[in-house]
Amino acid sequence: MNKQKNIIEMKHIVKDFDGFKANDDLNLTLHQGEILALLGENGAGKSTLMSILSGLLAPTSGEIKVNGRQIAIVNPTVAKQLGIGMVHQHFMLAHSFTVLENIILGHETTKGPLLDLKQAREKVLALSEHYHLAIDPNQKVANITVAQQQRVEILKVLYRGADILIFDEPTAVLTPPEIKEFMHILKNLANEGKSIILITHKLEEIKKVADRVTIIRAGKDVGSYAVKDISNEKMAELMVGHPVTMKLAKAAVEPGKAILAVKDLVVKENRGTLAVKHLSFNVHAGEILGIAGIDGNGQDELVEAITGLRHSSSGEILIKDQDLANQAPRKITEAGVANIPADRQKYGLILQMSVADNLILQSYYQTPFSHHGIINFHQIKQHAQKLVKKFDILTPSIDLAGGELSGGNQQKVIIARELQRNSDLIIAFQPTRGLDVGAIETIHKQLLKEREQGKAILLVSYELSEIMALSDRILVLHNGEKSGVVKPEETTETELGLLMTGVKKEGKVVD
Structure with a gap:
């Protein structure tokens, strides 16, 4: 297979949003049968560039060639016709739709005037089995986990037969075994001749699966490199514009009293079966307790119960010795609980x-933002400007709608508000999901700073490296x-993986 055949060429792409250039003279080339990683900071313009390629946005200027032919991708229908998913x-x-209905939506199979759901279900289940993307086609999307929703999105693209696949942070919500399997799927797809663009912040994933990497910073392309010829440290430096510390310095802290005490907790999931079964644990002042586990093992229900x-x-x-089980979220918040949610x-x-x-x-109803029910807009504006600067939230204006921010900058807004x-x-549930290495470094340091100041932190993450660090x-x-409960310095990711599957290691459990 000639991997140098150009499938996609994006030349001098500019996307201007009222004076803010999300893409500023960007260039990208995708070869036949390759996996191209697209790397950049949160808000660098990656998703905007890919939204242009998939027909969701029109470029302000520039040209796009697909299989050597210049074409205007004016809407997603044109992109689908070109084999772009x-x-x-x-x-x-x-x-409100089922998994099956979401996958076939717009590509329904009919038998006469009726939907042929039987044939569609068989095709979806065959794809699900072939690509190891386990789903229940009859479940409503509202009732499945974030990781399962990710699988539905992947199956949706595969169901439509796309040859050019764009994945935007596809492993952000997957567990280590799922990520490993997904990497295998990507390689198989590339070997079958499909061309793949992988937007990711995870440098190790780029090293494992990508052929080339295109790096962009502040809307401009820094360059494209063969992955085998560039180090993680160099990729990180090119992405953020300065050297990035890849290791955390973690100060010794003596834990204090228990701030959170969960005792014999039982929580049901949406279908009424037990999700959390007589669970007990404490989180002390000056301590980070990490929760590790494969997605769907009670993490969501546990955190939802704690936060009301x-x-x-x-x-x-018990939060500071006060039993707040089944209390309203505001009461729990006012008791001194910050919540960085998974979704x-x-x-x-x-x-x-x-x-x-x-x-x-x-805190909108509290001083200094409100007094006797009167909102103080000046204080709100000052507060926002301070946090935008402190937490490096990339936004052209504090008046911009939250939904207009990049995913990583949306996460920064939440973290800034809560901390x-x-x-x-x-x-903190998946606190660095979708963040680039520079932002991850910043958030990790902030969490460690909170720990040093005597805060109790419950960290739920599917990133074992984050849990361990x-x-x-x-x-x-x-x-x-x-x-089991273990100390990170006395275990390995392999042993954690065994515990996550229910295999208990003798001598590794601590109080």
Whole structure:
């Protein structure tokens, strides 16, 4: 196979949003049968460039060639006809529809005037099995996990028979075994002749699976490199414009009293079966307790119960010795709990509201933002400007709607809001999902700083490297139960993986 045949050529692409150039003279070439990684900071213009390629946005200027032919991709229908399919970072699914209905939507199989759901289901299940993307076609999307929604999006593109596949942060919500399997899927697709663009912030994934990497910074392309010829450190430096520290310095901290005490907690999932089964643990002041586990083993239900978003069947949730099980989210928030949720768009932001307003969602009714019910817009503006600068939120204006930000900058807004509130307990669920290495470094340092200041932090992450780097203790969940509690310096990712599958290692469990 001639891997040098140009399938996609994007030349001098400019996308101007009222004076803000998200893409500024960008160039990108995709070869036949290759995996091209697209690397850049949050807000660098990666998703905008790919939205242009997939027909969701029109470029201000520039040209696009597909298979050597210059063409205007004026809408997603044209992109589909050209064999271009995109799996977006923020899923484009109808939550009230089933998995099957979402996958076949717009490409329905009919038998006469009727939908042939039987044939469609068989095709979807065959794809699901072939690509190891396990799903239940009859489940409503509203009732499945974020990782399962990711699989639905991937199957949607494969169902349409795309030959040019664009993946925007596809592994952000996958577990290590799922990521490994997904890498295998990508290689198989490339070997079958499909051409793939992989938007990712994970340098190790680029090294494992990509042939070339195109790096962009502040809307401009820095260059394209053969992955085998460039180091992780060099990629990170080109991406952010300065050298990046790849290792964390973690100060010794003596844990204090228990800020969060979960006792014999039982929580059901949406279908009524037990998701959290008689779970007990503590998180102390000055400690980061990491929760490790394969997605779907009770993490979502546990965090929702602690933050008041889900009713618990029994047990206690003590926050600073006060039982707040089944209390309203505001009461829990006011008790000194910060919450960085797993799904930033569903639970973290109001997408139609401005950046400034999203930054005060938890405190808009309190001073200095409100007095006797009168909103102080000057204080809100000053607060937003301070946080945008402190947390490096890339936005042309604090008045921009939250939904207009890049995914990584949406995450920064949530983290800025929650950490600024000076809460005693910080719940961080996938806090660096979709962030670039520079932003990850910043967030990790901020979490460690909060720990040094005596805050208790419950960290839930599917990134084992993040769990290992930040945690003082690691609680492993399997099937809603405690599989073990270990110290990161006394275990390995392999042993954690075994605990995550329910295989308990003798001598590795600590209090």
